Amino acid sequence: MSKTPIIILNYKTYVESTGKNAVQLSKYVQEASEESGINMAIAPQAVDLYPIINEVDIPVYSQHMDAITPGGHTGSTLPEAIKETGVTGTLINHSEQRLTIADIDAVVEKTKDLELTSVLCTNNVKTSAAAASFNPDYIAIEPPELIGTGIPVSQANPEIVENTVNEIHKINKEINVLCGAGISTGEDMKAALELGSQGVLLASGIIKADDQKQALLDLVSLI
Amino acid sequence: MSKTPIIILNYKTYVESTGKNAVQLSKYVQEASEESGINMAIAPQAVDLYPIINEVDIPVYSQHMDAITPGGHTGSTLPEAIKETGVTGTLINHSEQRLTIADIDAVVEKTKDLELTSVLCTNNVKTSAAAASFNPDYIAIEPPELIGTGIPVSQANPEIVENTVNEIHKINKEINVLCGAGISTGEDMKAALELGSQGVLLASGIIKADDQKQALLDLVSLI
Amino acid sequence: MSKTPIIILNYKTYVESTGKNAVQLSKYVQEASEESGINMAIAPQAVDLYPIINEVDIPVYSQHMDAITPGGHTGSTLPEAIKETGVTGTLINHSEQRLTIADIDAVVEKTKDLELTSVLCTNNVKTSAAAASFNPDYIAIEPPELIGTGIPVSQANPEIVENTVNEIHKINKEINVLCGAGISTGEDMKAALELGSQGVLLASGIIKADDQKQALLDLVSLI
Amino acid sequence: MSKTPIIILNYKTYVESTGKNAVQLSKYVQEASEESGINMAIAPQAVDLYPIINEVDIPVYSQHMDAITPGGHTGSTLPEAIKETGVTGTLINHSEQRLTIADIDAVVEKTKDLELTSVLCTNNVKTSAAAASFNPDYIAIEPPELIGTGIPVSQANPEIVENTVNEIHKINKEINVLCGAGISTGEDMKAALELGSQGVLLASGIIKADDQKQALLDLVSLI
Numbered sequence: 001m002s003k004t005p006i007i008i009l010n011y012k013t014y015v016e017s018t019g020k021n022a023v024q025l026s027k028y029v030q031e032a033s034e035e036s037g038i039n040m041a042i043a044p045q046a047v048d049l050y051p052i053i054n055e056v057d058i059p060v061y062s063q064h065m066d067a068i069t070p071g072g073h074t075g076s077t078l079p080e081a082i083k084e085t086g087v088t089g090t091l092i093n094h095s096e097q098r099l100t101i102a103d104i105d106a107v108v109e110k111t112k113d114l115e116l117t118s119v120l121c122t123n124n125v126k127t128s129a130a131a132a133s134f135n136p137d138y139i140a141i142e143p144p145e146l147i148g149t150g151i152p153v154s155q156a157n158p159e160i161v162e163n164t165v166n167e168i169h170k171i172n173k174e175i176n177v178l179c180g181a182g183i184s185t186g187e188d189m190k191a192a193l194e195l196g197s198q199g200v201l202l203a204s205g206i207i208k209a210d211d212q213k214q215a216l217l218d219l220v221s222l223i
Numbered sequence: 224m225s226k227t228p229i230i231i232l233n234y235k236t237y238v239e240s241t242g243k244n245a246v247q248l249s250k251y252v253q254e255a256s257e258e259s260g261i262n263m264a265i266a267p268q269a270v271d272l273y274p275i276i277n278e279v280d281i282p283v284y285s286q287h288m289d290a291i292t293p294g295g296h297t298g299s300t301l302p303e304a305i306k307e308t309g310v311t312g313t314l315i316n317h318s319e320q321r322l323t324i325a326d327i328d329a330v331v332e333k334t335k336d337l338e339l340t341s342v343l344c345t346n347n348v349k350t351s352a353a354a355a356s357f358n359p360d361y362i363a364i365e366p367p368e369l370i371g372t373g374i375p376v377s378q379a380n381p382e383i384v385e386n387t388v389n390e391i392h393k394i395n396k397e398i399n400v401l402c403g404a405g406i407s408t409g410e411d412m413k414a415a416l417e418l419g420s421q422g423v424l425l426a427s428g429i430i431k432a433d434d435q436k437q438a439l440l441d442l443v444s445l446i
Numbered sequence: 447m448s449k450t451p452i453i454i455l456n457y458k459t460y461v462e463s464t465g466k467n468a469v470q471l472s473k474y475v476q477e478a479s480e481e482s483g484i485n486m487a488i489a490p491q492a493v494d495l496y497p498i499i500n501e502v503d504i505p506v507y508s509q510h511m512d513a514i515t516p517g518g519h520t521g522s523t524l525p526e527a528i529k530e531t532g533v534t535g536t537l538i539n540h541s542e543q544r545l546t547i548a549d550i551d552a553v554v555e556k557t558k559d560l561e562l563t564s565v566l567c568t569n570n571v572k573t574s575a576a577a578a579s580f581n582p583d584y585i586a587i588e589p590p591e592l593i594g595t596g597i598p599v600s601q602a603n604p605e606i607v608e609n610t611v612n613e614i615h616k617i618n619k620e621i622n623v624l625c626g627a628g629i630s631t632g633e634d635m636k637a638a639l640e641l642g643s644q645g646v647l648l649a650s651g652i653i654k655a656d657d658q659k660q661a662l663l664d665l666v667s668l669i
Numbered sequence: 670m671s672k673t674p675i676i677i678l679n680y681k682t683y684v685e686s687t688g689k690n691a692v693q694l695s696k697y698v699q700e701a702s703e704e705s706g707i708n709m710a711i712a713p714q715a716v717d718l719y720p721i722i723n724e725v726d727i728p729v730y731s732q733h734m735d736a737i738t739p740g741g742h743t744g745s746t747l748p749e750a751i752k753e754t755g756v757t758g759t760l761i762n763h764s765e766q767r768l769t770i771a772d773i774d775a776v777v778e779k780t781k782d783l784e785l786t787s788v789l790c791t792n793n794v795k796t797s798a799a800a801a802s803f804n805p806d807y808i809a810i811e812p813p814e815l816i817g818t819g820i821p822v823s824q825a826n827p828e829i830v831e832n833t834v835n836e837i838h839k840i841n842k843e844i845n846v847l848c849g850a851g852i853s854t855g856e857d858m859k860a861a862l863e864l865g866s867q868g869v870l871l872a873s874g875i876i877k878a879d880d881q882k883q884a885l886l887d888l889v890s891l892i
Contacts, residue, residue, distance in 0.1 A: 013296040019307035043297075046270040047304045064298025072426070073236040074266075075287025075300075075320030081270045084242035097298030098769035101762065101799060102792045102813075123771045126802055130770060133799035144771075203295070321546035324539065324576060325569045325590075346548045353547060353579035356572055367548075459742040465753035489743075492716040493750045510744030518872070519682040520712075521733025521746075521766030527716045530688035543744030649741070 006199040007189075007219065008061060008119065008140075008178065009206055010091065011044040017207050022048045025212055026056045032216035033058055038223070040216065041088065046077050049085040059088035061119065065110065067103035079110045089117025091201075092136070095144055101130075108134040119178065119201070128164045132171035139168055140201040142180035150205070152182040154191035165196035184215075186222040193223060229422035230442065231284060231342065231363075231401065232429055233314065234267040240430050245271045248435055249279045255439035256281055261446070263439065264311065269300050272308040282311035284342065288333065290326035302333045312340025314424075315359070318367055324353075331357040342401065342424070351387045355394035362391055363424040365403035373428070375411035376404045377418055388419035407438075409445040416446060452645040453665065454507060454565065454586075454624065455652055456537065457490040463653050468494045471658055472502045478662035479504055484669070486662065487534065492523050495531040505534035507565065511556065513549035525556045535563025537647075538582070541590055547576075554580040565624065565647070574610045578617035585614055586647040588626030596651070598628040600637035611642035630661075632668040639669060675868040676858075676888065677730060677788065677809075677847065678875055679760065680713040686876050691717045694881055695725045701885035702727055707892070709885065710757065715746050718754040728757035730788065734779065736772035748779045758786025760870075761805070764813055770799075777803040788847065788870070797833045801840035808837055809870040811849035819874070821851040823860035834865035853884075855891040862892060 009029060011017035017025050022044050033040035041059035044052050053060050062085075066076040082090060092107050093099045099107065104120065111118040120136035122128040123144050131139050141164045146153050154161055165177050176199070179192040184205030192200050202219075209215035232252060234240035240248050245267050256263035264282035267275050276283050285308075289299040305313060315330050316322045322330065327343065334341040343359035345351040346367050354362050364387045369376050377384055388400050399422070402415035407428030415423050425442075432438035455475060457463035463471050468490050479486035487505035490498050499506050508531075512522040528536060538553050539545045545553065550566065557564040566582035568574040569590050577585050587610045592599050600607055611623050622645070625638040630651030638646050648665075655661035678698060680686035686694050691713050702709035710728035713721050722729050731754075735745040751759060761776050762768045768776065773789065780787040789805035791797040792813050800808050810833045815822050823830055834846050845868070848861040853874030861869050871888075878884035 010297060013291060013293055013299055013301040013304070015293045015303065018293070018301055018304045045299075045301060045304050047272055047300065047308060049270055050273045068236060070236055070238045070241070073319055074233060074314065074317040076236055076268075077270065077298075078236040078241055078268060080238065081236070081241045081268050085270060091297065093770065094297040095771075096296055098771060100767035101770050101773060101796050102764075102767060104770060105793065105796050105799075124774065127770050127774050130774075130799040130802035133795055133802070316547065318548075321548060323544035324547050324550060324573050325541075325544060327547060328570065328573050328576075347551065349579055350547050350551050353551075353576040356576035356579070456743060459737060459739055459745055459747040459750070461739045461749065464739070464747055464750045491745075491747060491750050493718055493746065493754060495716055496719045514682060516682055516684045516687070519765055520679060520760065520763040522682055522714075523716065523744075524682040524687055524714060526684065527682065527687045527714050531716060537743065540743040542742055 006038050007040045007216070008199070008201045009040065009042045010063065010094070010201060010203040011042060011207065012063070012096070012203050013045060014204070014207050018045065019048060023051055023055050025207070026052045026058070028213035029216060030056045030058045032213050036217060036220045038220045043091055046082065049082070049087060053086045060086070061117070062087050062090040063094065064097045065090045065092065065107050067099065067106040079107070079114060083114045083116060087116065089119060089137070092118055092120045094121045095123060095142055104131070105134055108136050121180070121201070125160060125163045125167055129167040129171065132168045132175055135172055136175065138176045138178050139164070140178035140180050142201065146181040149182055150184060152184070152188035152191065153179055154183070154188055154195055156182065158191070158195055161192065161195040161197055184219070186218050186220065189219050190222040229261050230263045230439070231422070231424045232263065232265045233286065233317070233424060233426040234265060234430065235286070235319070235426050236268060237427070237430050241268065242271060246274055246278050248430070249275045249281070251436035252439060253279045253281045255436050259440060259443045261443045266314055269305065272305070272310060276309045283309070284340070285310050285313040286317065287320045288313045288315065288330050290322065290329040302330070302337060306337045306339060310339065312342060312360070315341055315343045317344045318346060318365055327354070328357055331359050344403070344424070348383060348386045348390055352390040352394065355391045355398055358395055359398065361399045361401050362387070363401035363403050365424065369404040372405055373407060374405045375407070375414065376402055377406070377411055377414035379405065381414070381418055384415065384418040384420055407442070409441050409443065412442050413445040452484050453486045453662070454645070454647045455486065455488045456509065456540070456647060456649040457488060457653065458509070458542070458649050459491060460650070460653050464491065465494060469497055469501050471653070472498045472504070474659035475662060476502045476504045478659050482663060482666045484666045489537055492528065495528070495533060499532045506532070507563070508533050508536040509540065510543045511536045511538065511553050513545065513552040525553070525560060529560045529562060533562065535565060535583070538564055538566045540567045541569060541588055550577070551580055554582050567626070567647070571606060571609045571613055575613040575617065578614045578621055581618055582621065584622045584624050586624035586626050588647065592627040595628055596630060598630070598634035598637065599625055600629070600634055600641055602628065604637070604641055607638065607641040607643055630665070632664050632666065635665050636668040675707050676709045676885070677868070677870045678709065678711045679732065679763070679870060679872040680711060680876065681732070681765070681872050682714060683873070683876050687714065688717060692720055692724050694876070695721045695727070697882035698885060699725045699727045701882050705886060705889045707889045712760050715751065718751070718756060722755045729755070730786070731756050731759040732763065733766045734759045734761065734776050736768065736775040748776070748783060752783045752785060756785065758788060758806070761787055761789045763790045764792060764811055773800070774803055777805050790849070790870070794829060794832045794836055798836040798840065801837045801844055804841055805844065807845045807847050808833070809847035809849050811870065815850040818851055819853060821853070821857035821860065822848055823852070823857055823864055825851065827860070827864055830861065830864040830866055853888070855887050855889065858888050859891040
């Protein structure tokens with residue numbers, strides 16, 4: 001498992017985080033991480049993993065991994081193919097790419113076989129408790145009602161973060177919790193950590209910023 | 224649009240066509256193409272597109288393209304990201320990655336905007352006629368009852384190839400037809416061309432061969 | 447095939463068109479049909495088909511039919527089970543329940559075997575032309591950008607209706623065209639027919655009306 | 670919540686359990702239940718719920734419930750529509766109709782609001798533990814490798830049943846466990862109960878029997 005990443009930047013499928021832009025953005029993330037001393041990781045599209053891993057030296061995650069074994073699965077993402085790029089780990093069950101409960105189990109198991117770090121995304125306290133049964137390395141909670149609102153979960157609903165941490169740790173104290181949805185400022189970041197999370201999963205707040213590197217530095221300025 | 228590819232090798236998600244193996248296989252395909260003078264193209268997993276395109280000089284296709292525009296689509300394959308790898312085109316609607324009719328329309332249109340060659344997969348005469356309304360560059364017909372059987376469509380059901388070609392050409396004479404499912408020998412290949420197709424889409428027959436390059440040379444030995 | 451239905455009311459999953467409300471609404475539709483002399487049909491949820499068919503004597507359609515054959519498909523809708531309720535036909539490929547092109551083919555064929563009327567939904571001129579290759583009884587075009595806007599397709603984009611009718615009739619002159627999305631007034635209805643359609647497929651404009659029966663009578667008041 | 674059902678017969682989409690056949694089968698189940706004194710419940714297709722509930726007086730479950738609220742969801746199964754039929758409860762997340770973890774949470778919550786009994790299906794010990802976090806009334810474990818084999822889970826893999834019961838009861842002792850996959854004889858049934866389950870979920874072993882009622886009586890003959 002990688003060091004606590006504190007920040008995972010999900011590149012999604014924005015133009016600003018695709019292809020050459022993705023490589024450039026990854027260099028900014030590396031610079032921001034080195035200047036601040038805070039661990040920062042990235043999750044680019046599958047197609048961009050190789051060129052980015054060739055250019056930067058920060059933890060890189062896949063955005064998704066299909067619950068498939070080698071064979072006839074045209075257009076899918078084979079776990080072994082993802083592993084071979086040199087990634088650190090993968091997001092699993094992001095709200096934009098939900099899996100069935102049987103597939104979550106299969107993919108988390110597969111990350112263990114492949115020695116990849118697993119970041120399992122959930123949407124509330126109860127699904128986080130369920131997710132803890134699979135013993136992923138991280139659980140990233142993103143209440144869907146806050147995604148894209150600019151309202152951080154740590155402010156709109158601080159008890160959801162605390163309750164999530166508590167419920168998860170009842171089942172397995174080793175699981176780290178990340179806080180997603182609405183995080184964009186240094187104060188959001190600080191609040192997220194004070195509520196018991198070990199970091200944040202975020203996207204558009206940084207990717208769409210005029211100065212992406214500065215936005216990252218601002219994000220970690222109060223911790 | 225690329226020259227008639229005659230042969231498109233779909234890498235699917237086999238171990239033999241993933242990562243370093245995929246790069247090596249691509250070199251064999253290039254050698255077989257150069258030695259035989261027959262145009263051969265490949266369709267690797269999205270994650271392997273960059274390393275392969277860096278190493279070989281044959282037409283490379285994506286296996287799939289999601290009907291999405293830039294934005295929040297974690298884990299999906301953005302058409303613009305695929306384009307930027309340098310691919311020639313993409314498979315669309317493979318039997319292992321079916322699309323809705325509205326999405327087929329959207330993706331074929333997108334390939335035209337991006338100047339990519341479209342290979343639209345279908346399963347019978349009627350869906351091929353419907354597919355022709357979208358004016359893709361190629362229609363690849365793969366009767367599902369033959370996939371993986373080793374029985375070539377050109378032998379099991381020769382009239383399906385002829386009828387498909389006829390029905391498609393009633394709507395648009397410019398569309399090339401590829402023949403899929405069960406093709407593995409030189410005789411299958413010859414029969415496929417005699418029935419009016421311009422080439423074949425194939426996978427395991429070559430990928431699982433002990434000598435992949437020789438299997439390709441055998442495949443084109445009678446044409 | 448039933449008489450040209452002129453109007454098909456899609457009950458979707460509104461409270462106002464579920465259970466006892468659905469039975470009551472169906473009686474209003476029958477009364478409006480009898481009073482106006484205009485053929486009106488309904489498409490309730492699968493679960494409500496039997497109680498409605500027991501109570502009214504107008505054409506009843508299923509909202510959907512899965513592309514399955516008898517066997518292990520827990521939670522799906524078997525075509526034979528739908529047929530046995532006594533329905534006249536089924537909607538296929540509604541924008542809220544899209545099918546792959548292979549499944550559209552299979553379901554339209556199944557409706558022919560079962561002697562059910564098929565109403566195949568599409569979203570633009572090109573997908574309508576593709577849909578015509580399957581020879582359904584009706585094609586209902588609903589441009590997604592107009593759904594739920596209250597702006598009728600016949601007004602926002604009249605040429606889409608005319609072009610759809612033309613393209614469909616190039617392939618098969620027997621196919622009737624229905625116009626969907628945004629229809630709610632007598633003028634919308636009149637325009638839809640003048641543009642070459644044989645009727646309309648509509649939902650919330652009637653279902654959410656304070657007086658559902660009067661809304662139907664208003665809808666047909668100018669024809 | 671209904672009494673412990675001991676036996677839930679999933680009608681799936683077999684011809685033998687569709688339409689009039691489904692009504693007749695339901696009468697046989699009621700007779701077998703009355704003669705044996707064992708509680709037996711059934712899960713027919715949504716379309717057949719009303720006619721069956723009108724004819725028999727045993728607990729009836731829906732096979733599935735979509736995670737939707739009233740609105741525009743053509744072709745889906747609204748929870749409120751299912752409730753209004755008079756069902757006792759619903760299966761959730763059957764292996765032939767898997768849900769995302771967020772949707773499982775939403776549907777189980779919905780069954781509580783609607784006062785319906787929830788039977789949440791799982792495939793192994795770990796997903797059963799995760800499922801327990803949602804506090805359904807029943808968890809039915811069906812190892813996919815045994816489905817349709819005729820080999821009962823209680824015989825092929827007895828410890829999976831015991832471990833599932835143990836893991837579930839660590840989280841919530843109130844949850845009843847059902848055993849699925851491969852159960853068809855009285856000995857299978859007896860073993861399933863001895864391993865700690867409160868009953869079985871089964872399908873083809875009974876539905877495809879020449880004498881369905883006798884097959885049910887045999888099933889409970891040793892308990």
